[in-house]
Amino acid sequence: EVFKAHNIGYFFYNGGGDSADTCFKVSQLSEQMGYPIQAIHVPKTVDNDLPITDCCPGFGSVAKYIAVSTLEASYDVRSMAKTSTKVFVLEVMGRHAGWIAAAGGLVEDHGIPVVILFPEIEFDQKKFLARVDKLVKEHGYCTVVVSEGCHYPDGKFLAEQGTRDAFGHAQLxxxxxxxxxxxxxxxxxxxxxxxxDYLQRAARHIASKTDVKQAYELGKKAVELAIKGHNSVMPTVDRLSDAPYKYKIGMADLKDVANVEKFMPRDFITKDGFGITPKCKRYLTPLIQGEDYPKYKDGLPVYVTLKNVAVAKKLAAFKL
Amino acid sequence: EVFKAHNIGYFFYNGGGDSADTCFKVSQLSEQMGYPIQAIHVPKTVDNDLPITDCCPGFGSVAKYIAVSTLEASYDVRSMAKTSTKVFVLEVMGRHAGWIAAAGGLVEDHGIPVVILFPEIEFDQKKFLARVDKLVKEHGYCTVVVSEGCHYPDGKFLAEQGTRDAFGHAQLxxxxxxxxxxxxxxxxxxxxxxxxDYLQRAARHIASKTDVKQAYELGKKAVELAIKGHNSVMPTVDRLSDAPYKYKIGMADLKDVANVEKFMPRDFITKDGFGITPKCKRYLTPLIQGEDYPKYKDGLPVYVTLKNVAVAKKLAAFKL
Known part of the structure; x- marks a missing residue:
């Protein structure tokens, strides 16, 4: 009714899996209610877990941040390993999907010994400790990248391991x-x-140029799809080749996107479960290419704040 | 004896307070042993807690990283505060001195409500919670920057608050x-x-241009001081004005530097203890100016790895 009152025909919704589902439901509702709305989902999630599209805007930049930060912190550890810190552990986002954690594996080709703990691989403490011990013995140090979604075979998250704070509450x-x-x-x-945590997903200062470019292209395509009369669809990145990275902007039906999570394929993860394969590196590498620096003023980046002025209400107040 | 065997006359030592002390001791020992060594300390510590010098190489870049990251994460929180996360807490380094935490206060002029917990100010839980509550009520959200060295009046660190892990060990x-x-x-x-943690002090990708420039200038000055015959000294940054930032490279005696920690002056911290004063902002702002980006290859920064080839030993093996 709000859409009708304001004569709105296009609905663009930007986000990940849940948003895609919401967008799909809006298009279904509009059919049921007999008021035509063209609902277009614009993909965007650092988790990179939407199906069909090659990747999601936001992911390439987070992957770049994690790869760069893992490299830098690992060099820091390496410089002190003889007399001090031998293991550095970095926790990253991606509750069910290990795409962000995988980006930490890109530093391996820079000589860094790294162990990755994916949500897709059940945590095996004994094997994990053996792997860390082996790397520290060989290299003098090692880096661990752990996904917040890493869990035991019974589904219990590592982060929930019975840790209590001073008040007796389970520590989150x-x-x-x-x-x-x-x-x-x-x-x-x-x-x-x-x-x-938020440092990774808000780190616009180290955004991937490829990622920023795709974000604009997908947004533009969403508008074009709407103008062409499409409904219940999402623009996608369709990869044509890895190196050089070539892609075209395509389209997927929302019914195939909503509530489908794309996890790391098993052949992107090494057999022992602690690293990424060359195939995964070929997938990730093009996504972190290029630096898209923001403008700076007085030492800090200049970011736009939208005014978000609401239009005047046309309907009487109502409750949902 | 090692210095003597290799005919070494200059000793340059790069670091913070402890290193300055070591360097001072080397110069004293050389006098006692009758073998002349010119010991020059080259300041470098992210903690910024060396006395006499205006600032320490490393600090400007960490301050920039913390200010940029706090700004970005705060905008992230702001965008979701109505329906989700209302408080973001960032822990930063600087065990006894709050310089790094102070850098988080620079985002205040960008409209971000921020509460800073300094090691210099005894933690008052009641006042702190009242301050957070007030800011969340006024702005809908707030950001807290807490120094790892923040502690209760009895000296107990917040991080040691009786938290135990699953094994019953005090969690570090x-x-x-x-x-x-x-x-x-x-x-x-x-x-x-x-x-x-290490992400902040290793973040060369967002280094401050001012900081990098000073690091080279102080290193060059150290060599010049040695050639001119100085001993037991440290080159310093002597600030001449805030805006425009002007300084000259000076010199301090190591006896005045060794084991002296420079804390945040009380007039750099607001009366309530939770923020930084305009005077502190005038101190910090010039130090984060300019971006000194590294070169990138395949999406990752290119950093130099020294070969560190040792010269042939001239003395027989010995134990210390």
Whole structure:
């Protein structure tokens, strides 16, 4: 009714899996209610877990941030490993899908020994500790990238491992300190840990040029699809080749997108479950290419704040 | 004896307070042993806690990283505050000195409501929660920057607040989750927290141009001081004016530097203890100016790895 009152015919919704589902439902509702709306979903999620599209805007930049940060912190550890910290643990986002964690694996080709803990691979403490111990013995140090969604075979998250705060409440979040303390207890190595949280997904200052370019292209395509009369669809990135990276902008039906999560394929993860394969590297590498720096003023980046002025209401107040 | 065998006359030591002390001791030892060594300390510490010099190489870049990251994450929270996360907590380094935490206060002039917890100010839970509650009521959200060195009046660190892991060990590190849970328990706000740890001090990708310039100037000055015959000294940045930022490279005696920690002056911190004053902003702002981007290859920055080839040993093996 709000759409009708304001004579709105296009509905663009920007987001991940849940948003795609909402957008799909809006298009279904509009049919049921007999008021035609063209609902177009514009993909965007750092988790990179939408199906059909090659990747989701936001992911390439997070992947770049994680790869760059893992590289830098690992060099820091390496420089001190002889006398101090031997293990660095970085916790990253991506509750069910390990795409962001996978980006940490890109530093391997820069000589960094790295262990990745994916949500897709059930956590095996014994194997994990053996792997860390082997790398520290060989290289003098190692880096662990742990997904917040990493869990035991029974589905319990590492971050929920019975840790209690001073008030007796279960402490929320924090797979990194759990993993770090596990290593300290079993192997005795001095550690440091970081939790990237919002820093990773808000890090526009180190955005991938490829990612920013695709975000604009998909937004433009969404408008074009609407003008051409499409409904209940999502523009997609269709990869044509890895190197050089070639793609075209395509289209998917929302019924095939809504509520479908795309996880890391098993052949993107090494056999032992702790690393990424060359196939995965070929997938990730083009997505972090190029630097799209923001403008700076007085040392800080200049970001736009939308005014978001609402139009005047045309309907009487109502409750949902 | 090693210096003597290799005919070494200059000793350059790069670091913070402890290193300055070591360098000072080397110069004293050389006098006692009758073998002349010119010991020059080259300042470098992200903690910014060396006395006499205006600032320490490394700090300007960390300050820039923290200011940029706090700004970006705060905008992220702001965009979702109506329906989701209302408080973001970022933990930063600087065990005894709050310089790094102070850098988070620079976002205040960009409209971000921010509360800073300094190591220099004894933690008052009641006042802190009241401040957070006030900001969330006024702005809909707020950001908390907590120094790892933040502590109660009895000296106990927030990060040591009796938190135990599944094995019953005191959990190390993590002032951010403690603060975040405290807010959740008292005020009920949904939160997110991040611990920057090594990410902040290794973040060469967002280095301050001013900082990098000073690092080279101080290194060059150290060599010049040695050639001119100085001993037991440290080159310094002597600030001449804030805006425009003007400074000259000076010199301090190591006896005045070794083991002296420079804390945040009380007039750099607001009366309530939760923010930075205009005077502090005038101090910090010039240090984060300019972007000194590294070169990139295949999406990742290119950093130099020294070969560190040792010269042939001239002395027989010995134990210390």
């Amino acid at each position: 979040g924090g797979a990194a300190p759990v993993v770090a303390n596990m290593i300290k207890d079993a192997l005795g190595h001095k550690f440091h840990w970081a939790v990237a | 590190g993590g002032a951010a989750p403690v603060v975040a849970n405290m807010i959740k328990d008292a005020l009920g706000h949904k939160f997110h927290w991040a611990v920057a």
